[in-house]
Amino acid sequence: MKDTDAQSETTAGPHDTMARSLDRRHLLRAGLGLAASAAMLAPMEAEAALRAPPRQLALINLHTGERIRAEYWAKGRYLRDGMREINRVLRDHRTGAVHAIDPKLLDLVHALGRKIGNRGPIQIVSAYRSPETNAMLREADGSGVAQNSFHMQGKAIDLRVPGMSTRQLQRAALSLRGGGVGYYPESNFVHMDVGPLRHW
16 A cells, blocks of 8 residues: 555656645645744734832731731832732742742732722632642641642642632632632632632
């Protein structure tokens, strides 16, 4: 079968060769067109990002009492100083360990604030969690603490909002479809992470 195919390819007439050449030119033109479209989109997106309003978060760490209102994104980029301030406030309050919080998680919390109408500082129950703290919490209550928790990667946050029920907050978080959402009415907080889309 292979020999027959090879033979028919070598004995192709000039019409077949011309058709193949035209097909290649058509594909090349289409590829160039797509590349040009992508090149045009990138500056448009960059311009839209430059015009977008800055993003800031108002947070209070319930364990340390620290409050912060920090701008962490402006003109299409994340701001180092704002991110550093937020990382410090969202540290592991038990060990004092500071870890970089995933910018996608900050964007998710920002989107939540916009969704609920920015009702004031969002109360933080837990954000970054060191491996030591995670192990200790698992030992105390293994049922509600994952061994490889997203908290240890700076990708999860537990929060509540004054004047808003846990159920309302859960519904708002679910509507964002940004990752995992956990509902803990007995502890009065909602868990959000930027892992796979799921809820419990």
